[in-house]
Amino acid sequence: MTPGLPMVVPEPGLPERVTIYEVGPRDGLQNEQALVPVAVKAELVQRLVAAGLPVVEATSFVHPRWVPQLADAEELMTILGEAGRRHPVLVPNERGLDRALALGLQHVAIFGSATETFAQKNLNRTLETQLAMFEPTVRRARDAGMDVRAYVSMCFGDPWEGPVDPRQVVDVGRRLLDLGASQLSLGDTIGVGTAGQVTALVQAFRDAGVDEGRLAMHFHDTYGQALTNTHAALRAGITTFDASAGGLGGCPYAKSATGNLATEDLVWMLTGLGIEHGVDLGALVATSTWLAGELGRPSPSAVVRALA
Incomplete structure (x- = not known):
């Protein structure tokens, strides 16, 4: 056992390796009230890559009126240069896609809802018309050779509608895959999900004929269930997990959506289970400690607090 790392005790039946999809620079920072300088955002992306994270979502091309924190998206991607072309960005619609295409980016993501109410509040669309909105965005992105990921929010519970029927999530998810998305990220946006729900979903x-290899999980830790739900997902064969460095983040359109699963907490658990992930925990903790200093408050991550 190395100081600062857990004892490794593998558990039979779990995946040998997982991919951590880092969402901190986009999902982690989008809710920050004080504007974070673009130079800090660029350094954050670069430090996360240097720590071994294989995928780092950089920003969102949403209209600045809705998410002022990400109004510097073009500037950030320009600073990141050629290396930045491989970082995914969120595009809410065709206008966002146009901005990504102009920069020659290779990976985009769209953000849909599994529930009617959240589709209306987040997208100003119905559950049905959100899919019609996404169709040209996905088609044009694929025609341009881009990879498209689809986020599905409110997959376990909705603050207005309550528990969400898995069949409803599957229906929305399958239709997004049919549009051309390569992967679905299933979000527990308000953190109410439990392990049994994860297994059932x-x-x-x-x-419904969708292989678990096309699914990713995006957990929030509102009720302290993110790691428990991650373990259930591992046992169900999921091998891609979204996480945010330092546990930052939330959803600006759902007040009960608190911080994302902290990347450090996820790495600690995976390391202890003997699951390969390729991330340098020390470098990651140092990055989140630095970012906490830039933001002026401690990191929400338990592992960061323990090791920093």
């Missing part, structure tokens, strides 16, 4: 997708 993965099985519902399997029953």
Whole structure:
């Protein structure tokens, strides 16, 4: 056992390796009230890459009126240069896609809802018309050779509608895959999900003919269930997990959506289970400690607090 690392005790039946999809620079910072300088954002992306994270979502091309924190998206991607072309960005619609295409980016993501109410509040669309909005965005992105990921929010519970039927999530998810998305990220946007729900949702997708390899999980830790739910997802065969460095983040359109699963907490658990992830925990903790200093408050991550 190395100081600062857990004892490794593998658990039979879990994946040998997982991909951590880092969302901190976009999802982690979008809710910050004080504007973070673009130079800090660029350094954050570069430090996360240097720490070994294989995918780092950099920003969102949403209209600045809705998310002022990300109004510097073009400037950030320009600073990141050629290396930045491989970082995913969120595009809410065709206008956002146009901005990504102009910069020659290679990976985009769209953000849909599994519930009617959140589709209306977040996208100003119905559950049905959100799909019509996404169709030309995905088609044009794919025609341009881009990879497209689809986020599905409110997959476990909705603050207005309550528990969400897995069949509803599967219906929205399958239709996004049919549009051309390569992967679905299933979000527990308000953090109310439990391990049994995770297992049931993965099985519902399997029953509908969707392989678990096309699914990712995006957990929030509002009720302290993110790691428990991650473990359930690992046992169900999921191998891609979204996480945010330092546990930052939330959703500006759902007040009960608190911080994302902290990347450091995820790495600690995966390391202890003997699952390969390729991330240098020390470098990651140093990055989140530095970012906490830039933001002027301690990191929400338990592992960062323990090791910093």
